[in-house]
Amino acid sequence: MESSIRLINHASVKFQFDNIKILTDPWYTGSVFHKSWKLIYQQTENEILNIIQDITHIFISHEHPDHFSPQFFLDKNIKKILLKNRVKILFQETKDKRVKKFLEKQGYMCIEVSDGKYFELSNEVKIKIIKFGYIDSSLIIETPQEKILNLNDCPLNNKEEIEIFKKKHGSFDILLSQFSYAAWKGGKDNSEYRKIAAKEKINTLVNQYKILDCKYAVPFASFIYFSNSLNNYMNDHINNPVDLYNKIKNEINVIIMSPNEKQNLKDLTQNPESINFWKSKYQNIDKLPIENFNFTVDYENLKLQYEIYKKKIFNLNSKILIYIASKIKFLNFFQPINIFLLDHNKNYEFSLIEGFKIKKENISDIKMHSESLSFIFKNDFGFDTLTVNGCFEASKEGFIKSTKSFALGSLNSMGLKLNLGLLFNLKLILFFFSLLKKVKNKL
Incomplete structure (x- = not known):
């Protein structure tokens, strides 16, 4: 079986298992969270259209706009390809069915997968969606050769929680997990809180890797910058992937991937060009566009x-x-x-x-x-x-x-x-x- 992973952007990766091709959390353009988050790197429209040409499934982890982007599914050119290819969208089971209803209204086929239950995509590829809290969900992909865990933003933080998760779901070959903080951390003057939050993210990634007996860790879902004039101070202590790599490369087998990079799942290796790519991007983060709230509501x-x-x-x-x-x-x-x-x-x-x-x-x-x-x-x-x-x-x-x-x-x-x-x-x-x-x- 041909099996590969390709990082697209932020929390979006593309898995291939022969004819099964799963895209996760497609957000590729624009700002989210009310003019406050932007991607550090953005693909062109043609690149995006090329990415989706052959996909069979899309997994959406949760309803936050950096994971579920309505703009992506409403785009006419994207929609034309996805509907023509009868791409199935996989989402966690919900009470309100809001995401499912939105997608079905646009003509898409959305399957809500029961929490913790296996769902077969083919004879050799099956998945499980595991809910966390009241909004998040993770994705487990199993084939005869690999077992993959996509945690994205899921709050699987302390060692006890990770141990419990392992007892239920076992060990994994490949882990994908968030690597930096992604919310308010005490305000402009609370620099110490942001330092602690950044360090905790690194420790969490290492603990997840070790306790779940992973062979590889692929940090992702944090390739953003805080893009508003009222929150851009929060970029001061975010974990950048290069520093992250240097801090933990001797503890765990961490693989930093760059956008559009594709690797064989059986033998992931660190590409030096990916390190250089992100080094350049993060060194210039202060030069990226800043947004403002320009309209006063009386x-x-x-x-x-x-x-x-x-x-x-x-x-x-x-x-x-x-x-x-x-x-x-x-x-x-x-x-x-x-x-x-x-x-x-x-x-x-x-x-x-x-x-x-x-x-x-x-x-x-x-x-x-x-x-x-x-x-x-x-x-x-x-x-x-x-x-x-x-x-x-x-x-x-x-x-x-x-x-x-x-x-x-x-x-x-x-x-x-x-x-x-x-x-x-x-x-x-x-x-x-x-x-x-x-x-x-x-x-």
């Missing part, structure tokens, strides 16, 4: 957007539970948040209970641009986007308080609602508080 428009946002929140969730939670002060849920809008140079108070109004006090819980607040009001996933893009400043207490109000939209974007049934979802509650605790301890 108070009256924000107020109208707030009213629509609040109505939607109350339609989807229990208004009574929101009100009761807001009265239990020590829990700090749904408390008024002081938001300083940078482009307004003014403070506002946000509360689901008490409204959205101008505030005279100068003390703020969180600072952001009016475009960011507008984005939160317009999109369920808006606050999740803000925490990923890092285009804000907040104190420890301000971040926790903001999360305990705005995260309800993120919950709704996952197809979940605040109601009596949710109160008995212990797994979700523990997951939420563990994430908050993890961030709080590092701020």
Whole structure:
């Protein structure tokens, strides 16, 4: 069986097993996370069309835009090729079927694969999709010759978790995993948090490799830079692949690949040209284009957007539970948040209970641009986007308080609602508080 791997970009690779050709997480153009992330390297349109000419399957790991790019699937030239070749799109099983519905509306064939169950692509190639948390998923590919684990962004971090995963799913020949941090790390002045986060990513990659008995590790899913004037400071401590390679090459068999590089899966080797490619790119990261929020959303428009946002929140969730939670002060849920809008140079108070109004006090819980607040009001996933893009400043207490109000939209974007049934979802509650605790301890 001819088996190969080709790095395309970021979290996108192309696997070939004879006639089965699987493309993962195709995002190749444009900025994502609300004008805040860009690719360090971009393919041309012709290169992209050439890549997809012969693929049989596309795996989408999760709904974040650097993995699931609607723009890719809506592109007329891409769509023409994918539909003509009857390419099957593989996605994790979900309750809301949102991704599946979107793709099927465009004429694509989308298969939701049951969590942890084998799904055969051919007599010799089978896959498993393993869900992580409430959005992420990994891909296991098995053939008679290889066993591959694509972890992308999956939070398989501490040794105990990796050991449990190994007991369930075994060892692997090839590991693909994220190699740098990908979200807000405490604000502009918290350089130490970013240093720690970068180091933790390296340690995690090494632990995954060793515990899962891998033969090769291919770091990927981090070939981006923070591209907004409000978050580009976060590029200061990102792991670049060259430094990563030099730090761990004596510990594990790490292979740094460059875009469009293709290798035989049976015998991966480090190509010096790939090291030189990324060395050049990361040395010039400060010269890459920077985006800005150029449009100020005035108070009256924000107020109208707030009213629509609040109505939607109350339609989807229990208004009574929101009100009761807001009265239990020590829990700090749904408390008024002081938001300083940078482009307004003014403070506002946000509360689901008490409204959205101008505030005279100068003390703020969180600072952001009016475009960011507008984005939160317009999109369920808006606050999740803000925490990923890092285009804000907040104190420890301000971040926790903001999360305990705005995260309800993120919950709704996952197809979940605040109601009596949710109160008995212990797994979700523990997951939420563990994430908050993890961030709080590092701020």
